[in-house]
Amino acid sequence: MSEVFFFIAGIGAVCGAVGVVMVRNPFYAVLALVFHLLSLAALFLLLEAQFVAAAQVVVYAGAVMVLYVFVVAYVGGSEPAQLRAPVGRGQRTVAVLFALALFVELSIAILASGLKALDSDGPTLGASFGSPEQIGDLLLTEFLLPFEVASFLLLIAAVGAVVLARRRGGIGEEAERLSAIDFTRPLNTGTMAEAVGGPSSREPFELGVGGGDKPREDEGGW
Amino acid sequence: MNLDWYLVVSALVFSIGAAGVLVRRNPLVILLCLELMLNAANIALIAFARMWNNAEGQIFAIIVMVVAACEVCIGLGLVVAIFRRRLPIDVDEIRELHG
Numbered sequence: 001m002s003e004v005f006f007f008i009a010g011i012g013a014v015c016g017a018v019g020v021v022m023v024r025n026p027f028y029a030v031l032a033l034v035f036h037l038l039s040l041a042a043l044f045l046l047l048e049a050q051f052v053a054a055a056q057v058v059v060y061a062g063a064v065m066v067l068y069v070f071v072v073a074y075v076g077g078s079e080p081a082q083l084r085a086p087v088g089r090g091q092r093t094v095a096v097l098f099a100l101a102l103f104v105e106l107s108i109a110i111l112a113s114g115l116k117a118l119d120s121d122g123p124t125l126g127a128s129f130g131s132p133e134q135i136g137d138l139l140l141t142e143f144l145l146p147f148e149v150a151s152f153l154l155l156i157a158a159v160g161a162v163v164l165a166r167r168r169g170g171i172g173e174e175a176e177r178l179s180a181i182d183f184t185r186p187l188n189t190g191t192m193a194e195a196v197g198g199p200s201s202r203e204p205f206e207l208g209v210g211g212g213d214k215p216r217e218d219e220g221g222w
Numbered sequence: 223m224n225l226d227w228y229l230v231v232s233a234l235v236f237s238i239g240a241a242g243v244l245v246r247r248n249p250l251v252i253l254l255c256l257e258l259m260l261n262a263a264n265i266a267l268i269a270f271a272r273m274w275n276n277a278e279g280q281i282f283a284i285i286v287m288v289v290a291a292c293e294v295c296i297g298l299g300l301v302v303a304i305f306r307r308r309l310p311i312d313v314d315e316i317r318e319l320h321g
Contacts, residue, residue, distance in 0.1 A: 006223045010231045017235045017258050021242035026250045033254050036235075040261055047228065047272045052264075052280050060287060064294055071298045072250060075305045092245055099241035106233035111226055117273045118226040125275055134277050135284070143281050150288040157292035164299030165306075 006046055012039035030068045037061040049130040228269040236262035247312050249304070253297045260290045 016036025023029045037060050044053035111118070128134050139147045239258030246252055264283045271279025304311055 002223050006227065010227070013231060014234055014238070017238040020251070020254050020258060021238055021245065026248060026254075029251050029254055033257060036258070037261065040265065043228065043231070043265060044268055046223065047268045049268045049271065049280050049283070052268060052283050055284065055287065059291070064291055067294060067298060068250070068254070071301060075250065075301060075311060095241045095244035098244065099237040102240055103233055103237035106236065107230060110229045110233060115273070118229075119224055121223065122225055122272045123275045125272075129275070130271075130277060130280060135280060138277060138281050139284075143278075146281075146285055150285055153292050154288060157295040161295040161299035164296065165302040 002046055005042065009039045009042035009046065012036070013043065026072050027069070030065060030072055033068075034061050034065050037065070047130075048125055051130060051132045051135045225269050225273050229266055232262045232265040232269070234262075235259075235265070247314055249297070249301050249311060249313055252313065253294060253301075256293065256297075257290060260286055260293075 013036050016032050016034075016039055019032030020029050020036065023032060037056060041053040041056040041061070044050075044056060117123070236259050239255045239262060242255030242258065243252055246255065264286055267279045267283045267286070271277060271283075301311065304316065309316060
């Protein structure tokens with residue numbers, strides 16, 4: 001029975017991967033990758049990795065792919081016209097040959113490695129193998145340091161993405177001042193900078209208009 | 223199911239991802255192909271965890287997923303920054319580093 005499920009999931013994974021590479025429209029490529037990831041989650045379940053399969057579906061196929069869909073929708077779904085022209089025929093041929101050579105080499109490396117367990121279904125496992133209890137136990141005892149380093153890495157990546165995607169002025173313009181206070185108070189409601197500098201450093205001061213309800217320039221793409 | 227089948231699927235998906243990185247020119251699709259390669263490594267890691275009856279390979283796979291999420295985050299931030307600057311979204315055109 002597991003053979004049937006393996007072949008369904010494996011063929012799904014490979015077809016999803018081919019779809020990611022072959023489809024022209026990036027939006028459909030993202031959808032093909034979602035299909036690929038769901039098939040992979042089925043493979044993970046066959047390998048007794050329940051927690052990783054659940055994380056794959058929720059985090060990967062859910063959250064990360066939603067991020068991709070947002071960016072594809074923002075940048076533009078279909079490729080611009082100058083991208084339609086395919087890569088040169090020579091490069092495509094070389095790429096396919098390279099991929100074939102890589103697959104053959106990896107297969108030789110795997111199948112000729114002499115690992116005895118390769119020809120078997122693997123050892124019989126305890127009932128708790130791959131369960132959330134075991135993963136959590138390992139993460140919080142033996143692998144505590146990698147766990148914390150991973151959390152720092154995620155924090156750094158989030159800050160980096162915000163810095164990268166922030167709207168910047170051109171080269172000649174002054175850098176936008178952006179502080180946390182700007183988001184918590186309406187405009188021209190009394191900071192020291194506005195009092196000293198006269199007009200607000202963000203917008204020209206308008207007497208009697210009450211700049212508070214004036215729509216703010218979109219800074220940082222909010 | 224013999225474990226070598228999983229490793230063969232892993233090698234196949236990795237090769238497809240490598241070919242995609244070489245063939246495609248849209249940075250979004252190149253990021254998707256990088257995801258394919260990372261996921262191929264994940265299948266291999268989990269198959270080896272199954273082979274040795276040792277869940278440490280699954281921890282490794284989870285860390286790989288974290289790193290992949292970070293890479294997506296930075297890569298998509300770069301794509302958005304490129305789009306904001308009205309530069310062509312084509313890795314053949316973007317060859318110079320500007321400050």
